[in-house]
Structures are given as C-alpha cells and as structure tokens.
Amino acid sequence: MMLLQALSEYANRLDLPPEMYTKTRVQWFIDLDERGRLVQFTPLEGDDPKRPGRVFLAPFVGSTSNINPKLLVGSAEYVLGIPRDAAKAERVVQCHREFCALARRCAQQTFERSVEAVVHFLDQWDSKVTGLPEGFAPGDILMFRVGKTVPTELKSVQVFWAEESRGDAGKDDGPKTQCILCGKYGKVEERLPIPLKRIPGTLPKGAPLFSANEKAFESYGLHASLTAPTCRLCGERFANAANDLLAGNTTSIWIGSLAYIFWTREESDFDFRILSEPDPERVRTLIESAWKGRETAELDDNAFYATAFAANRGRVVVRDWIETTVPAAKKNLARWFQLQGLVDAYGEPGDPVSLYTLAASLYRNANTEMVARVPATLLRVALHGTAFPEWLLYQAVKRNRADQLHPRRPKAPGKTDEGKVYARMVLIKMILQSYAGEETNMEELDLTNRDPAYLCGRLFAELEQVQREAVSSKATLVDRYFGTASSAPATVFGTLLRGAQAHLAKLRKTREGAYHGIEKRLEEITAHLSEFPKTLALKQQALFSLGYYHQRAADRAAATAHSENKKHQEQEINDEGGL
Secondary structure (H helix, E strand, C coil), rough: HHHHHHHHHHHCCCCCCCCEEEEEECEEEEEEEECEEEEEECCCCCCCCCCCCEEEEEEECCCCCCCCCCCEEEHHHHHHCCCHHHHHHHHHHCCCCCCCHHHHHHHHHCCCHHHHHHHHHHCCCCCCCCCCCCCCCCCEEEEEEEECHHHHHHHHHHHHHHHHHHHHCCCCCCCEEECCCCEEEECCCCCCCCCCCCCCCCCCCCCCCECCCHHHCCCCCCCCCCHHHCCCCHHHHHHHHHHCCCCCCCCCCECCCEEEEEEEECCCCCCHHHHHHHHHHHHHHHHHHHHHHHHCCCCCCCCEEEEEEEEEECEEEEEEEEEHHHHHHHHHHHHHHCCCEEECCCCCCCCCHHHHHHHHHHCHHHHHHHHCCCHHHHHHHHCCCCCCHHHHHHHHHHHHHHHHHCCCCCCCCCCCCCCHHHHHHHHHHHHHHHHHCCCCCCCCCCCCCCCCHHHHHHHHHHHHHHHHCCCCCCCCCCHHHHHHHCCHHHHHHHHHHHHHHHHHHHHHCCCCHHHHHHHHHHHHHHCCCCCCCCCCEEEEEHHHHHHHHHHHHHHHHHHHHHEEEEEHHHHHHHHHHHH
C-alpha cells in the first residue's frame, strides 16, 4: 500500500499521457485527405536506426488473447484486415470488423471530421485492390493522419477512448469495490491496464505489478489484480510512474534479476547513480556534504523511497521496499563508501566499488548464480545503515577459499585492481570494520594489529613471497594451502616455516638484499605469535584474508617504490656523469 501511494504521489510530478494512452512506436502513417481518400502510406523514421518507426502517444489496450482493437492505431490485421498467417484469416476478419466498429462509435460520439474521414476510408477499403506498401514488415504498426491532423491527438478522441476503455460507454459489468488508493467506491480492474516494463525476466510487452494468476497467489478468494483492488485511473497512475522511473538512467539500476527504482517525495538533486557508477569525486563530495550537513539534516524531512522489482511466473513481484529521508540516505551512503576505503592490490588508494560489483564478487559466475537477496541486502545496508548479516561474510570467505584469493593485475600500473578479489576484499573489510568500529584502521597494512588471525594472514603472504623470490614456479603456497592455513593455521604453518628455510638459504646466496628484507618482516610478524591458532572462526578467517591482502599490497608498493628510487638514483648518476 505504501509503495503504491508513493508512486501515485510521484505521478503528480509527471506529464502523464491521456488515460489509456502509452508510448507506441509507429512505422506507417495512412495519409488521407479530408474526404477519406487514400493519399499514400508514409513510412516513419525515428532517432533509432535499429528500431524503425517514430514514437507517439497512442491508444493502448491491456494484454489479452481476446479480440480487442485499439482506437485508430494497430497492426495490419486490425487496421486493414490483412492476415500475417492465412490460417488465421477468419479471425482477422473479425479483428478488422471490431476495429471499424470502434472507429465508427468514435465518429458518432465526437463528430470529429478527421475521424469521419477514417471511417469513410475503412468503409471503402479493399485489401485485394490496394494491398500493403512495399517494405511493410509483418509486425509494423499503422496510424491515421488526415491532412495535418492526427485524430488520436484530439482531446475529444482521447476522452472518448478513456470512457470506451473504462467501460463507461453503455457497459456496467465488472467487479466494484473501494479503490485502495483514492478510496472511491466503483469499478476496479481485474487486470491492471498498464504493465511494468524493463523488469529482468519479463517479456518486452511487460507484466502487471501484481496479479494472482494462479490459485497459490490468490488471497481471500480474490483473483487477478483484485488482491489489491484499484480503479483504472489509479492503476494507470502508479504504473506510469513506475515505468517513468524504470526508464530513467538516474532513477533505476539493474542488479542481477532485480530492477531497482529510486525517487523522493519532493524534487531533489540527489543523484542515485552513485550506487551503480560510484565516481571517486562524487563519492568524496557526498561524504563531505554528509558531514557538513549534519546540523541541517533534521530540518529536511523529504522522503526517500526505493523498491526492488523481480519477475515471477509472468508477473512482477516486489522484493524489497525501503523508506527513509533524503538526509538519512545521504548520511548512510556516505558511511557506506567510507567503509569501502581499502588499498588496491598494489598499495594504491582504491576506487569505490559499485553495488553490483560487490554482489558479483561472491560468485564464480554472477550472471547465472546470483540470488536476489544478496544485492537486496547490500542496498538495504547502504541506504538504511543497518548491520551486515553474517551470512554475507560467510559467502565472501567461502569464495576466497575457492579462488585462493588471487587478485587480477590492473591493466596499467597505478590503476585500481577492478577484479573480483579487490571487490570481495572491499566487502570483507566493510563488514569487519562495521563490526569493529569505524575508527579502526583497516584500509591498509596495520603494523599494530596483534590479532593472531591477522598476523597469520600476513605471515602466509611473506612465506609465499619467499617462494616467489627463490624459485620461479607458477604453483604457489596459496594454491595448495590457503584453505587450510586460513581455517586451521596450527596444522600447516610449522610445515610451511620449515619448508621456507631452504628458500631463504637460496635467497641469501642469490639476492641478499631481498633476503634481509623478508627475514626482517618474518621476524617482526612471528615475534607477536606465541602459538598458531588451532582453528579460526568465521570472522577470524576473514581477518586472515585481510592480513594476507594487506601484506601483499604493502610488499608490492615497497617493491615499486624501491624500483623507482633505484631508477632515480641511476638517472642522477648519469646526469652527473654527463656534466
């Protein structure tokens, strides 16, 4: 109820189409003179070369298998009585007959000359004589134009169509009850007229927001859309409002099987794209404005709404509903992005990560494996500032074990690692820091952190580095031991330390500088480890991963700095030699 009410209120800000009109792509004008004589079939071109035709506001009917013509617009089967399939010729005759009867009723009630011209054309039309124009495709839509007048754009025609489609023209059938939105008693719709479009998993024509199309979905014996009875006008308003939001780049995002829409009760400059396209500068501005705006936030009660739609057996279902205020949403989003602060795999400040990328990092193949509750939970945490559920941390830790936490190298030095590992480590860091307190340093290597799990992760990274420096092997410690080391350190670290001695001895002979650096770090880490934990609980396993990630990033950053410093020194020597 709150969702529908909020959408209806949003509709007040829109330039809504006439009742039972919708945007329709039309490929042909049937041009007539004022006496209804055919001038020509005029092909229409739009701004999209991949989709022929031009978009008009035109009469619309709900999806149905019955014969149900639209007023003065439609396919060749309805408008001209020309079948696509010869086997359906008899049905097409009936379709055309109903189309002509509808146009005739419109002419009789509106007295519009342009509509009378259309009726005259239809009375004289013979498909055997004229036929379809060259280039006509089976799915093309036709609309009439009389001189310079498009009859469907006339106010009187629009009023007629509203009454006709509503059933006011001599009809009094259909269920009656109180509309849940406007509160008026009268006829309510068994089938909502305007479908929602652009929902993942639905047909291009769309699907109704709610429809008890099977017994299991019915409530108190109410079927179809009578489970939430609305009148025609209210049903159109909230459906048009939802479609407007779904069509907007700044008011909707798609995450897996979910389509999210965002809006505010009153006009606002809040840009919702920050969730799907978190530009670093915009994130920085958001964080700064959230802190500066704390004093005035209490005075701003502009409501902020978000909802998630998904497809289920030919209907649209609501997966989530979020209601808060704009200042609260901004403050919580600022916290969300502050929690994301983490160096990338090469020790550089990392860029913010989109909500989809965070969710996708938990899967091998997000396109086929992602479940709706993951992005839904992340969005709720982002906008409401609620706690992260522990099952998200479990998903991330499990994925780390499966992937052995191998980060993908950036395309260019200095660029943020945009691979799944970076996004997953950002998510792990966000969860851990939200548990530990936002003042805790988890953005980069923390030499003061004495947690055994964190130290074990750092030690594992250094032992891997020993192997990398000493032998050029594609198979590393991570490939063989990451799962065990991160869950039961005591069972493997003794073996790993003993095995590292041979590598250290070799390194001492071949690369003494690298040997001393690694030896120093190993001593610093093990000095604070009195014993290796037998097992690590879920949070400690996550902390192990973070320690490993931090240490590797710090080592890479140090190696890069050392290399650049060496080049700088060599350049200085060369410059001095040239003097």
